[in-house]
Structure formats: structure tokens, C-alpha cells
Amino acid sequence: MFARLRNDFPILDSRIxxxxxxxxxxxxTSQKPQCVIDTFTEYYSQRNAAVHRGAHSLAVMATDAFExxxxxxxxxxxxxxxxxxxxxxxxxALNIVALGFDRAGRGFxxxxxxxxxxxxxxxxxxxxxxxxxxxxxxxxxxxxTGAELRWLPVTDGGELDLTExxxxxxxxxxxxxxxxxSNVLGTINPVETLVARARExxxxxxxxxxxxxxxxxxxxxxxxxxxxxxxxxxALGPTGLGVLWGxxxxxxxxxxxxxxxxxxxxxxxxxxxxxxxxxRFEAGTQPVAEVAAFATALGYLAEVGLDNVLDxxxxxxxxxxxxxAEIPGIRVLGSAENRIGSVAFDxxxxxxxxxxxxxxxxxxxxxxxxxCAQPLHRRFGVTASTRAxxxxxxxxxxxxxxxxxLAEVRPFFGVGEVTA
Amino acid sequence: xxxQMQQLYQQxxxxxxxxxxxxxxxxxxxxxxxxxxxxxxxxxxxxEIELETELGSDGLIVRWTGxxxxxxMASASVLSELAAESTPEQMLEIEAKFHELxxxxxxxxxxxxxxxxAAAFTGVSKFPARIKCALLAWMAFKDALGQAxxxxxxx
Numbered sequence: 001m002f003a004r005l006r007n008d009f010p011i012l013d014s015r016i017x018x019x020x021x022x023x024x025x026x027x028x029t030s031q032k033p034q035c036v037i038d039t040f041t042e043y044y045s046q047r048n049a050a051v052h053r054g055a056h057s058l059a060v061m062a063t064d065a066f067e068x069x070x071x072x073x074x075x076x077x078x079x080x081x082x083x084x085x086x087x088x089x090x091x092x093a094l095n096i097v098a099l100g101f102d103r104a105g106r107g108f109x110x111x112x113x114x115x116x117x118x119x120x121x122x123x124x125x126x127x128x129x130x131x132x133x134x135x136x137x138x139x140x141x142x143x144x145t146g147a148e149l150r151w152l153p154v155t156d157g158g159e160l161d162l163t164e165x166x167x168x169x170x171x172x173x174x175x176x177x178x179x180x181x182s183n184v185l186g187t188i189n190p191v192e193t194l195v196a197r198a199r200e201x202x203x204x205x206x207x208x209x210x211x212x213x214x215x216x217x218x219x220x221x222x223x224x225x226x227x228x229x230x231x232x233x234x235a236l237g238p239t240g241l242g243v244l245w246g247x248x249x250x251x252x253x254x255x256x257x258x259x260x261x262x263x264x265x266x267x268x269x270x271x272x273x274x275x276x277x278x279x280r281f282e283a284g285t286q287p288v289a290e291v292a293a294f295a296t297a298l299g300y301l302a303e304v305g306l307d308n309v310l311d312x313x314x315x316x317x318x319x320x321x322x323x324x325a326e327i328p329g330i331r332v333l334g335s336a337e338n339r340i341g342s343v344a345f346d347x348x349x350x351x352x353x354x355x356x357x358x359x360x361x362x363x364x365x366x367x368x369x370x371x372c373a374q375p376l377h378r379r380f381g382v383t384a385s386t387r388a389x390x391x392x393x394x395x396x397x398x399x400x401x402x403x404x405x406l407a408e409v410r411p412f413f414g415v416g417e418v419t420a
Numbered sequence: 421x422x423x424q425m426q427q428l429y430q431q432x433x434x435x436x437x438x439x440x441x442x443x444x445x446x447x448x449x450x451x452x453x454x455x456x457x458x459x460x461x462x463x464x465x466x467x468e469i470e471l472e473t474e475l476g477s478d479g480l481i482v483r484w485t486g487x488x489x490x491x492x493m494a495s496a497s498v499l500s501e502l503a504a505e506s507t508p509e510q511m512l513e514i515e516a517k518f519h520e521l522x523x524x525x526x527x528x529x530x531x532x533x534x535x536x537x538a539a540a541f542t543g544v545s546k547f548p549a550r551i552k553c554a555l556l557a558w559m560a561f562k563d564a565l566g567q568a569x570x571x572x573x574x575x
Contacts, residue, residue, distance in 0.1 A: 017424070353465055353489035353553065354429075361425045369465040383466040383487055413490065414434060 002312050005304065006393045008033040019363025022398040027183055027342050027389030028367050029233050030214060033300055036236060039293040051288055052262060052279075062288055069291035070278070072298040073243055076306075077213060077228070078221040083251065085244040085278040086286055090210045091133040093229035093244035094177075096281055097206055098137035100254040101175070102144050109255035116174075116204070116254060120146035123172040125203070127152040127160055127189075128379055129182045132372040134208040134229075138177055147174070154379050158185040158334020165197055173203040180212035184371045184387060185334035186317070186342035188212070191223045199224075204250075210234055214301075214391070215340040216310040226250055236301060237294035240287050251277035258283045309392045313341025316390045316399055323403035329416045330406070333380050341390035344371070347406075349415035352384040358412055359386075362405035364398075427543030428550070429490070436537065437490035442482045442500025446472050453477065456567025458560040462552050467492050471560035473503075473568045480508055480565075484557065491541075491550050496557035498537045508565055514538070515558055522551045 006012055009031045014021045023031060043065065049058035051066045070081035087093040103109065104116035118124070124138050128151050142149040150168050153161045160178075169176055176198040181188050191207065198205045207228040212218050214235035220228050227250070232241040246254070256263060256274060260283040265273045274280045301309070320343050324330050329348035347355050356368035367387045370377050377383055388402055410416040448457060454475045461468050467488030474481040482503040484496050503511055518538050521528055526546035530539035544554045 351467075351489035351493075353467070353491070353550070357428065357547070357550070358425070374466065377466070383468070413429075414438070 001304070001308070002392060003395060005033075006395060008035070008300075009393050010034055010037070012393060016360065016363040016365070019361075020401075022364045022394075022401045024388040024390060024394065024398060024402055025365045025367050026214075026234070026391035026394075027211065027371075027387060029239070030236050030391055031393065032236055032238070032297070035300060036238070036293050036297045039296040040238075040289055043289045043292045047292070048289070051286065065292040065295070066286065066288050069295040072295040073245070076218075076298050076302065077209075077245060078219040079245065080248065082276070082278055083245055083248055085246070085251065085281040086291060087229075087242040087244050087281070088240060088287075089233075089242040090208070090229040090231040091242070093242045094134055094206070094208065095137045096244055096257055097227050097229075097246075097254070098141045099257040102141055103255040103257060105145055109253060112253040113255050118145040118147040118174050121172060122147040122174045123150050123170070124148070124175045124177070125150045125152065125169050125173050127178045128154045129158075129160070129185065129187070129373065129376045130177075130179055131183050131208065131210070132374070133210075134177055134179055134206075135375070138175070141175075148172070152178070154376065157336060158182070158187050159336050160187075160189055160194075162190075162193065165193075169194075169197045169201060169203065171201050173198070173201050175206060176203045177206040177208070179208040179210075180218070181210075181215070181340055182334070182373075182376070183211050183342075184344045184373050184376055184385065185336065186211075186339040186344075186389075187334055187336035188216070188338045188340065191225070195224050209245075211340065211342070214309075215306070215313060217306045220245055232290065232294040232297070235294075236297035238287075238290040241290040241294055244281060246277065248277065251281070256280045256283070260284055262286075304392060310340065312392060313390050313394075314339075316394055316396070317341040317343055319396060319399045320388060320390075320402070323399065324406070327403070327407045329410050333382075333385055341394075342387060343389075344385045344387040346380075346382050346385050347409055350409055350413045352386045354413060355386045355406075355409050358409050359402070359405050362401065362408075364402045364405050366402070424543070424546065428547060430540040430543065432537050432540040433494040434490060436494035436497040436501075440493055440497040442484050442497060442503070443486075443493075444483050446470060446483055446485060447474070448472065453481075454568045454572040456564035456569075456571065458563035458567075460556050460560040460563075462488070462492070462556055464552070465489070467553060467556060469496060469556050469560050471496065471557060471564055473561065473564040475508070475568050475572055480504070480506065480511065482561065484560070486557070488556065489550075489553050491544060491553040492556045495538075495541065495554045498541075499557050499561055502536055502538065503561075508569065511561070511565070515562055518558060519555065521545060522554055 047061040049062040104113035207225040209230040213230040228245040233239040352368040469486035471484040532539040
């Protein structure tokens with residue numbers, strides 16, 4: 001099945017210089033199947049109108065497309081459509097939660113929002129493997145409220161070190177925010193264990209699901225998380241669209257931070273009342289064509305089956321890991337067994353930027369740098385790494401091209417040769 | 421191997437990236453002459469350089485430490501080599517020429533006499549993502565030299 005899928009992605013036929021493209025940077029953004037690209041044309045040529053206003057037929061069609069997108073997300077990750085709030089990206093979704101907590105502490109949202117208020121004596125817990133998007137907003141919240149920021153460390157093997165879980169997440173903890181899957185290491189974290197501890201101490205759980213939702217089956221209600229965030233563009237969808245998912249009662253209590261049109265019930269010159277979720281978080285004109293295209297992407301993913309995607313990626317990452325192990329001077333960051341098809345590594349004596357440049361000259365696209373996870377790189381004693389990340393359209397040939405180019409990197413830069 | 425790669429990674433660049441001129445411990449407040457310091461970071465990749473300039477009695481001295489790709493480290497090395505044989509004013513002229521060359525998208529012939537080994541970076545200008553790597557040390561140098569010159573004027 002997977003060999004056939006590749007043909008659905010026109011960009012994969014590109015050539016980089018003289019080489020065919022091997023795209024191994026889906027952790028940063030995924031490529032799009034033709035059906036997703038076509039949805040943009042179809043939407044703008046047949047259904048475009050403003051949603052949730054206007055009595056004309058096009059407005060109804062556009063609104064239907066917009067709301068069908070919510071249903072497609074709910075079908076994929078669980079819960080009801082009204083638990084799906086559209087955002088600009090996952091970063092915005094996480095900021096909406098952190099800033100909403102800040103507002104709650106300053107009296108916004110009334111007594112219902114009091115549950116989100118933080119202050120001195122409270123703690124916020126994150127992990128050392130967070131993407132900056134799920135770290136910086138919590139640093140800001142700690143700074144704004146006087147709460148203490150704590151973090152769960154990472155082991156040499158690239159997994160969360162939970163030996164001190166019960167003392168780090170304690171009765172002072174109001175928020176436990178962590179990533180489902182590390183964007184650098186590919187490690188899948190034990191959500192159940194962390195949620196169980198959060199429930200014992202009454203902390204809210206915020207899950208960064210950016211690297212899990214596109215690559216494996218995920219069920220937010222079954223995981224019992226309170227809030228979750230992910231982006232469309234990593235899951236075959238367009239850029240400019242993210243999802244904030246939450247428990248209905250909590251979403252309806254959380255004070256919105258982006259206010260204005262389309263999110264209110266009544267407005268006087270003095271004050272306003274807000275709609276329930278999801279509209280309370282969707283001020284202003286929304287990316288309707290993007291939502292329609294994302295619905296197409298989710299339909300495509302559902303047809304392939306995310307359990308199949310995970311199996312496919314695990315086969316590829318095994319080939320990558322076995323192949324890398326045969327190349328001298330390469331250190332893989334993390335060794336978790338429970339992972340998605342992503343692998344980050346350090347090439348001894350060659351900076352990641354130079355590694356990426358060489359691989360690009362052979363048509364192999366990988367990510368280099370700190371991948372928006374500077375603390376995690378510091379934990380492994382490097383400032384930057386190279387990451388190869390797979391998706392459903394990659395094949396064994398991509399892995400082979402990557403490995404053969406990687407084997408040439410140290411010789412090209414004159415590193416690791418026997419010196420006379 | 422593509423010719424673009426050979427243009428980017430000239431042998432002289434690879435050599436400088438391995439044996440780095442001027443790469444030595446900073447003296448900071450222990451410096452003898454008027455002195456300036458700059459810390460520059462490339463936020464997209466985390467490359468980092470700390471560079472200081474000292475207006476010594478024998479001329480301009482550059483010391484730096486850094487962590488980054490071969491282009492950024494070689495550029496700092498070449499800069500230090502040029503500084504050792506130039507006055508501050510000459511270095512600012514070289515800096516302007518180098519800056520222009522880096523933004524030329526490969527359309528300029530480098531002034532090899534003025535630029536010395538820095539002319540080898542011509543190929544870098546064809547790789548927009550790498551221009552900042554080549555300029556990182558020069559940004560630090562311009563900043564640090566400005567400070568050294570103002571502290572000289574104060575004295």
C-alpha cells in the first residue's frame with residue numbers, strides 16, 4: 001500500500017540538482033497529497049464565503065465545510081466537534097491555554113475561571129524535552145504569576161526520568177504540560193503514568209500532540225488529558241492552522257485572550273459576553289479553506305490508518321538506526337524503543353549545518369539545528385543535531401540514499417581519517 | 421560531487437575551520453589596551469561566537485571562541501588572520517567588501533587582493549541559508565571594534 005501512496009504527493013517527484021528528492025524532514029512539516037492541494041482550488045472556485053454569517057447559499061456551504069473540519073478532527077482524536085477549536089498553529093493553541101490561565105488569575109472569567117488561577121506557592125511542571133512552544137509560554141506564566149517552574153529530566157537513553165515524579169509533581173502543582181512525542185528524539189512518552197500522577201494532585205494536563213497525532217493513533221478522551229494542541233501542516237494539511245482540543249467544561253471556563261468579532265453573544269459599550277467553545281477562541285475571520293483542506297488530509301490519513309502509519313515508520317526507523325550504527329563517528333541521541341520514525345544524531349567532528357548541506361547536495365532533505373529544543377540539546381552536550389524524520393510517503397530507497405550520503409559526510413570534511 | 425558544494429566548501433575554508441586562527445581564551449578585563457567584546461548568536465541554528473578586539477601597541481588583536489559550523493568558524497579564523505596585518509580602518513573597509521560579497525548571490529567577482537582568504541567565501545553567497553554563518557564573526561568584530569574605538573576616545 002505504502003509504495004502506491006508516494007504517487008499521491010507531487011512534490012516528491014522533484015529533483016534537487018541532479019538527485020531525486022528524499023524528503024526526510026516531515027517532523028518539521030509534511031508534504032501534501034494532491035487531494036489536499038485540490039481542495040484549495042475546489043473551495044475557492046465553488047464554496048468560498050464568510051462562515052457563520054450571511055443568509056446566502058454560499059455562506060451555508062462554506063460554514064458546512066468549516067464545521068465538517070471539526071467533525072473530521074473529532075473523528076480522529078476523539079471527543080465532540082465543539083471540543084475542537086481552530087487556532088493559527090499549535091504554538092498559538094498552547095499560548096491560549098497559558099495566557100488564559102494568566103487572565104483567570106487576574107479575575108477574568110469570574111468564579112468559573114478561578115480554578116485556573118496560579119500564584120506564589122503553586123508550581124508548573126514541564127519536561128526537559130519540550131519544544132520551545134511548550135516551554136516558553138509556561139516560563140512566561142510562571143513569571144507573570146510568581147508560580148515556580150519545574151521540569152522532569154531526561155535520561156541518557158532519551159526518555160523521561162520519572163524517578164522523582166512524585167516529588168516534582170506534588171500538591172503545589174497546578175499544571176503538568178508535556179509533549180506526547182519528542183520532536184527531536186522521537187520518544188513516545190508514557191502519558192498514562194503522567195496523567196495518573198496529575199490526577200492524584202489535582203493538576204491540569206496539557207499535552208503537546210504535534211508529533212503524535214500525525215504519526216500514530218491518538219485518543220484524547222481515553223488519555224484523559226485536559227487540553228491538547230497540534231498543527232495541521234505536520235499531518236498532511238496546510239500551514240496556518242492549528243487545533244486546541246479541550247474538555248468542554250474547561251474550554252467554557254477558560255477566559256479567551258483573543259477577543260473581538262465572531263466570539264461574542266452580546267456587546268454593549270461597557271462590556272461583552274462570550275460564546276461557548278469553540279467559538280469563544282475563534283475571534284475574527286478564520287482560515288476556512290485551510291480547514292476544508294485539513295478535513296481532506298484527515299480523511300486521507302483515516303483511510304490509510306494511523307496504526308499502519310506507525311508500523312511503516314517503525315520499519316523505516318529500524319533501517320535508519322541499523323544503518324547509522326554501521327557508520328563510524330555517529331552518535332544517535334536517545335535510544336527509546338517506543339518511538340515514531342524519527343532519529344536525531346551528532347556527527348563527530350562535523351557541525352550539523354555542514355551535515356545537512358552535504359546531504360542536500362545528494363537530494364536528501366533533513367532538519368539541522370536545535371529543532372526548537374535548546375535545553376534538550378544541552379542535556380546531550382551538543383548545540384545542534386541532524387534529524388531524519390519519516391512519514392507515510394517515505395520508502396526504503398529514501399533510507400538507503402540517506403545512509404549512503406551520510407557515510408560520505410566525514411570523509412568529505414576530512415574528519416576521522418587516519419592521519420599520517 | 422556537485423560543483424556548488426566544491427564552491428561552498430573550498431579547501432581554504434575547510435583548512436581554516438580545522439586550524440582556527442585567533443581561536444584563544446578571551447582576556448576580557450585583563451586586556452592591556454582599549455578593548456571591546458561582542459557575543460553573537462544565530463538563533464536559527466544556535467551557532468555562537470564570543471569575540472574581543474584589543475587595540476594593542478603593536479596593532480589590532482582579535483581573540484575569539486565559538487561553536488558553530490565550518491563556515492562560521494572558518495570565517496572567524498580568516499577575519500583574525502586579516503586583522504593581524506591590517507589597521508582598524510582597513511578592516512572596516514574589508515568588512516564592507518565582505519558584507520557586499522556575501523549578499524551578491526554569487527554575481528560578484530571578489531577583490532582577492534583586499535579580501536585575502538575571505539575571497540574563498542564567494543561560493544557561500546549562493547546559499548542564502550549560510551550567509552549568516554559567514555557573517556556572524558564579522559558582526560561580532562564590527563560591534564567589538566566600535567567599543568574598543570570609543571573606549572580609546574574616552575582615554
